[in-house]
Amino acid sequence: MTSIPGRGIIAGTAVALVIAGVLVFATLRRDDDRASPAPDAPVAAVQTTAPTPEAAPSPPAPAATAATGSPTPTPTPGPRTVNGLMIVDEVWVGRVVEPGGLRIRSAPRLEPGNVVGSVAGGTEVAVEGRVLNGQEAEPGKGAVWLIVGPSQYIYAAPGYVERVR
Numbered sequence: 236m237t238s239i240p241g242r243g244i245i246a247g248t249a250v251a252l253v254i255a256g257v258l259v260f261a262t263l264r265r266d267d268d269r270a271s272p273a274p275d276a277p278v279a280a281v282q283t284t285a286p287t288p289e290a291a292p293s294p295p296a297p298a299a300t301a302a303t304g305s306p307t308p309t310p311t312p313g314p315r316t317v318n319g320l321m322i323v324d325e326v327w328v329g330r331v332v333e334p335g336g337l338r339i340r341s342a343p344r345l346e347p348g349n350v351v352g353s354v355a356g357g358t359e360v361a362v363e364g365r366v367l368n369g370q371e372a373e374p375g376k377g378a379v380w381l382i383v384g385p386s387q388y389i390y391a392a393p394g395y396v397e398r399v400r
Contacts, residue, residue: 314367321367322382329381329396331358337395343369343380343388351387359399365391 314321320343331337331354339352343366354360360383369380369388376392383389389396 320369323365323367325362325364327362328399329360329362330399331356331360331389331395332397333395337389339383339387339389341386341388343390345370345372354383354389360389360396362396 314323316322334356336353336355336358338350339354340346341349341351360381362381362383364382366380366382366388367378369378369390371378372390373392379391380388381391381396
C-alpha cells in the first residue's frame with residue numbers, strides 16, 4: 236500500500252476550511268437575529284409619557300448645613316448631551332401598546348435605511364434612556380425617542396409604550 240505525500244496537510248486544510256465556514260455562518264446568523272428580534276424577546280425602551288405624581292419617586296429630603304441649619308438644595312439629575320442629543324438616563328421595562336408594533340432605528344431620526352429591526356405590539360422592552368430632542372416622526376406627537384439598545388431607538392409618541400416595571 237502506498238501513501239500519498241502531504242495527506243496530513245490536505246486533511247488539516249480541509250478541517251480548517253470547514254471550521255471557518257461554520258464560524259462565518261454562525262456570525263451571519265447571529266447578526267440576522269439581532270436585526271429582527273423574536274416577538275417575545277425583551278428589548279430596551281424608554282418611557283413615553285411623563286410620570287404621574289403618584290408614580291414619580293419623591294426627591295430625597297435636603298440635607299441641613301452645619302453652620303446655618305437650613306437645608307441645602309439637592310441637585311436633580313438633568314439631561315446630558317451626547318453628540319447633540321439630550322438624553323435622560325432611566326432604566327425600566329415597558330410594553331409596546333401600539334397594535335402594529337414599532338420600528339427600531341439606528342438614530343432618533345426618520346431616514347431611509349436606518350431601520351434595524353422591529354418590535355411587535357404587546358412585546359416587553361427594556362428601556363435604557365430617553366432622547367428628548369430626536370426628530371418628530373408624527374406631527375404634533377413630540378420628539379421623544381426611547382433608547383432600547385446600543386444605537387437602537389424607538390419613537391415614543393404618547394400611548395405607544397406603557398411602563399410595566
